[in-house]
Amino acid sequence: MIRQSLHEGWLLRAVAGGQVPPQVAGRSVPATVPGCVHTDLLAAGLIPDPYLDDNETALAWIGRTDWVYETTFDAPAGDADRVDLVCAGLDTVATLAVNGVEVGRAENMHRGYRFAVADALRPGANTLTVRFDSPYRYAEAHRDRLGDRPNAYPEPFNFIRKTACNFGWDWGPTVVTAGIWQDIGLHAWSTARLATVRPLVTVADGVGRVEVVVEVERAADEPVTVRATVAGSAAEAVVAAGERTAVLTVEVRDPALWWPRGYGDQPLHPLDVTLHAADGRELDAWSRRIGFRTVRLDTAPDAHGSAFTLVVNDVPVFARGVNWIPDDAFPNRVTRARLAHRFDQAVGANINLLRVWGGGRYESEDFYELADSLGLLVQQDFLFACAAYPEEEPFRSEVEAEAREQVTRLAAHPSLVLWTGNNENIWAWHDWGWQERLAGRTWGRGYYLELLPRVVAELDPTRPYWPGSPWSGSEDVHPNDPARGSMHIWDVWNTDDYTKYREYLPRFVAEFGYQAPPAYATLRRAISDDPLAPDSPGMAHHQKAIDGDAKLQRGLDAHLPPPADFAEWHYFTQLNQARAIQLGVEHFRSHRPVCMGTIVWQLNDCWPVTSWAAVDGDGRRKPLWYALRRAYADRLLTVQPRDGGLALVAVNETGRPWRAPAAVTRVTADGEPRAKSTYDLDVPAYATVELALPADLARPEQARRELLVAEADGDAGRAFWFFAEDRDADWPAAEYDATVEEVDGGQRVRVTARTFLRDLTLFPDRLDPAAEVDEALVTLLPGESATFTVRAPRPLDAAALTTSPVLRTVN
Template sequence: MVQLHHGWQVSARDTPVPVSRVPAAVPGCVHTDLLAAGLIPDPFLDANENELSWIGRTRWTYETSFQWSGPVDDRIDLVCAGLDTVATISLNGTEVGRTANMHRGYRFDLRSALTPGRNDLRIDFDSAYEYTAAMARQVGSRPGAYDEPYNLIRKMACNFGWDWGPTVVTAGIWQPTALHSWSTARLAQVRPQVTVDGTTGVVDVHVDVERASTESLHVTVEVGGVVGVASIGAGSIGATLRLSVPDVARWWPRGHGEQPLYRLRVVLATEGGRELDRWERRVGFRTVRVDTTPDEHGTPYTVIVNDKPVFVKGVNWIPDDAFVTRITRERLAERFRQACAANINYLRVWGGGRYESEDFYELADELGLMVGQDFLFACAAYPEEEPFAAEVAAEAREHVVRLASHPSLVTWTGNNENIWGYADWGWPEQLAGRSWGAGFYHGLLPSIVAELDPTRPYWPGSPWSGTPDIHPNDPAHGTMHIWDVWNQVDYTHYRDYIPRFCAEFGFQAPPVYATLRRALSDEPLASDSPGMRDHQKAADGDLKLRRGLDAHLPEPQGFDDWHYLTQVNQARAIQLAVEHFRSHQPVCMGAIVWQLNDCWPVTSWAAIDGDGRRKPLWHALRAAYADRLLTIQPRDGGLALVASNDTDRPWRAEASVTSHDLSGKALAAITIPFDVAPRSVVVTPIPDGVALPSEPRSELLRAVAGEQRAWWFHAEDREIDYPAARYETHVERTATGYDVTVTAATILRDLSLFPDRLDPAATVDQALVTLLPGESATFTVHTTAALNTAALAAQPVLRCVNDITPRSV
């Protein structure tokens, strides 16, 4: 193939700024082209997003030219892997094709329009809003979570804005585009189905060809040193080969084993041996299923890989940039490293984004990160009439086949929250009998998965209880989402639920300070300053943040306090939820936090902000998802010590459980031995004589077992009689930055260091450390900059909860 990625220009008429033959990047989009040309301000900064809505309502024209020397091969095709979205493609003034789906690729035969010498290629993109308005007139409107028409076009839904994302309705050539010259035949589709039978790896390779002649062909398949050959007779268009690979090493999720990958090669040739086409991927041998066998607790949802139940320690994944063509393999690799360092083993690709890239899945294969891929339907009713039904079928078939080779992909899910929405959000009355997507989720999509990818389980929706007879978000059945906690009640109410599998739950906080300072020019910066308001997309988000603070923490005395405390509160909320869910294993077998990442600088539920910086939540996730977890949990009117062992080795230890006053003095203590089998949990009640305080406002509980620590405070921070924070610091320059050692003279609650306030590129190895008097912690700061050591050891860089004066209660 010859890539057509150079020489493109983009133009438009009747725009607020003149746009005539502006250089255009392919792959790319019009927003990034205009930004690169200096014609628009950065949409991610301040309130610029609001000034650029005209871009999504404009028709755009992309043009380039290429040379062609005349007939050589039987076919010359234009291969467009992705056009965003409603496009008309013309060559030398002749229309050669149209598209209306961002989520699929297209191939156009150019022979009727090609001329020797120069050829002019033009792609006209209609406004997505004009298209959706026409669709509304044709099939009727449909309800959704937002007042945007994202459900009336096969385009990335979050382009239209979300409660964490900007409204940047893009257009452009967002995937590679190329000329493909070929003769005789080509590989139209290769679909490997990979599984394991005992110690033998089995690959069923389904090969489809497109022909330009009727001659006989043969296809050769090789994997793991095993070779298979099949003939494709004259006029036939496909073949299937089964290869059995002896003594294969199985692919395992991270934390459960290694991730060996085997190269699978497919070669198409003529009977005489002339190679026509080839296809190569890496595959991994493993089995996967989801156990939903009813039990005494309801209906489980347990991911089982290689016949081994896996507790899912997951995060939800959204596109890592609102402009997805800026997401490089290196950027994904960094995000995945951050995920693995936080002990995550599962990424759920949310249904309002995209079918993720080959880079994404190849990295997940290598790292052992399991992936659950939603089909692209989110938070809305979707029409099932044409042209949507055909487009949905085409995109689903394309991506099920494309991703079939990846062992990291373990589940397909039909949609995000649409079945729940139909049940609870008043849609039936608004729909008045119109279609809403049920036929996709219960009919079309499962039939496509069963036909093309039967080695993987399909689940109709997230959430889904497993049957229409049970509410789709019932905690005792299947998967559930917990959003009443963020939206309505205190985060301690996560403990009201013992879900079988929680696929979404989250709590907000602002991004890292350096990210805010890059994105916002507010002076002074405040929780309600204009830029902060523009970068808070959640309904009543600031009020919900305030409600969360009021329930637990002292009154912020300014922006620096507010910023630190909201981040602490987010981390505590999610750590509480995860530890609670893990303590109820195996009834609960999965927690998927909303969300790992952001697509721009915004106050959100993410653990890693829009500039790729780790919030305190990331550190809390690392602790809560640790292979061995010690936690104190309320049980049966008292407290219990819970030891969770997510390894293949027994965990035998003794925990010292001690009641302390705020001076650090031990008031009562007990030693609790425990023996936790692999991949299991042990719950041990703590005697009331240790667990129950005489003075809740001035007592706490700590459990220690080796490196593991667990804390229990009997009162909220705003009620606790903390002494004023006192400590000594020692700062030492190192080859990679600084070591900051803090020695507590009083209790220090959730001690954290924020070096990004001094150097935006600086990072720190830990956060949210609680110390008793006399104890020390060393924070390792990585930076190439020379930092002010006094500032490094003082507020607002070094913070703890009890350096903020509690308000009276």
């Protein structure tokens, strides 16, 4: 068997399209494979960076152009029975030719293709040509043939099996890509090969069971043997002549279980599968690392409606989640190292679940391998989002082929715990005015409620499937019913103040979010406006949400004083984002176990943009990240409104009881105590305890100058309750003392409050784009101190580091 990569020597040229600029027309440029047209043209200096200013607008012609990739290669040596051209990912409408002979076509970015090419090969040099037709032309032709369907954006992404957000989103650029986006190569083989290997892992009564389902493709009709080994156990089976499948069962006694992070360890075991000819020759091999664990979705009816709880190894898990979008619009830029850094940021914020959102792509093996190793749970959407999708051909067959390939590909990964049929499409059919516009045309129901559950049940019965996000569990109940299944909360961002989160008691909230601009250094790299202003041209272009700036302003007006300048606007909007999400998460967690999951929209960005992300498009952590770390802590102390008063709520998301003394004090902004109560916390493992606060704590004498401070021994930190919004509060002007000292790799900034300081935050990226700080959003009473560690390639100016606009407080 020979596997020959075809990643070298590619050239790219435009072949058709009405708007190809003169510097590109008629020219071939070197192409990187895997890669895409945009990054190749950028590397050749033929286009400006689409992420800067409004350059993406001038590059719209790329998606309306046909492109050809071409390379030469030598045919594999030897006399193999078969030679296949294997394409892991083609984006998207492709025609492939070897030496001018067409060998195959493709029209789905989300699946791989294998084409027999032996008859087209010749000795010595061969030419491979891949032509990509305009995605727009393909999608618009199917739209015109089948009739338009409702869509959240004026783009035809629902008429092509391609990453939907390539066509723009309310956080993403319109960069309609084309290219060989995953591995491509030749596979020369004889007798037989492993077409698919699908391990189904279960655990029962102390025995781990791996049912290895193998499909064999044949070039010769003779018996072959399949062997599987894992954790010191093995099994083998003969696939008789004329047969194509085998099922091997490997049992491992008392396997070490794989757990979500925070619940236990993540032991992984190599599963090796080999295929042998009758004479013992190894024909093919496959290997993955698997984990032994069980997962189920508890949706049992109860007094509150019906549950939505992920249960791993029989332990109910509170999902401390974030939504994941493609980390770059150009997937070849998303390396394993970049994913590892992003996952470290997720783990650092106490996140235990990533939802791979349905408008993006099925992620790389690197993604799921990293999730396996870190214990990050993955909820995987099938790729349908915010649109009505046609169920006619060729789409129905493409959707089934794609689903079968991806369910099989991902079956080995213990991190994957839930398949979801779509993002918001069932909800949209109910509430977005679709039914009249569709006039009886297909919209995707058959995918979500028939085809996809059938595929998952057939190929991966070890994992639960849920038809949509949101979905209530029944077509007879509104899909976004808070009391049943999963829900999304978007009225808070779109129309209401973020305190409205407290009006909801969801069983599991799979989307909720609040916007803010990216880090200052990110803005300055991407936008050349001088001066920067909330509505300057570049800022406006990098705000994709409908009425986004007005919604940001509504939030500021409700909570904060008018910002004095752009620097204060930037700080206040980032602060409001952090406060909104922290308030929502703490409220939802305080209602454990009625609510058993929160998935914040969103962890990451794909370019520099004002968005809902905690980590911006240049990988910088926004204040929201620090707020998430606090709100998602294993042990959470929070003050919540209850029954007309206030309560102290302690949430323990660990396997050990939490026993500690706690105190709640009502103090003035000058630090003078007005009332105090002490408690002995005794919170069982994976549980919540709620303690009503007495009236002398819950009722201030001077609301504009008082707050509650709750503290407990241990690692839960502090919790605050403010009786007045900052815009109405009578906080003193901030006074503090600050010292800066050099430490290994950076500087330590110590701030001692002479007055009350609210949400003290450092923005060292204003001094050096590479600078980071370890803490943010710290509130201090007079006499208290906080220490910040700043990491930067070079020492930063101490005076600048300890004054505005780098050091900020609300007051």
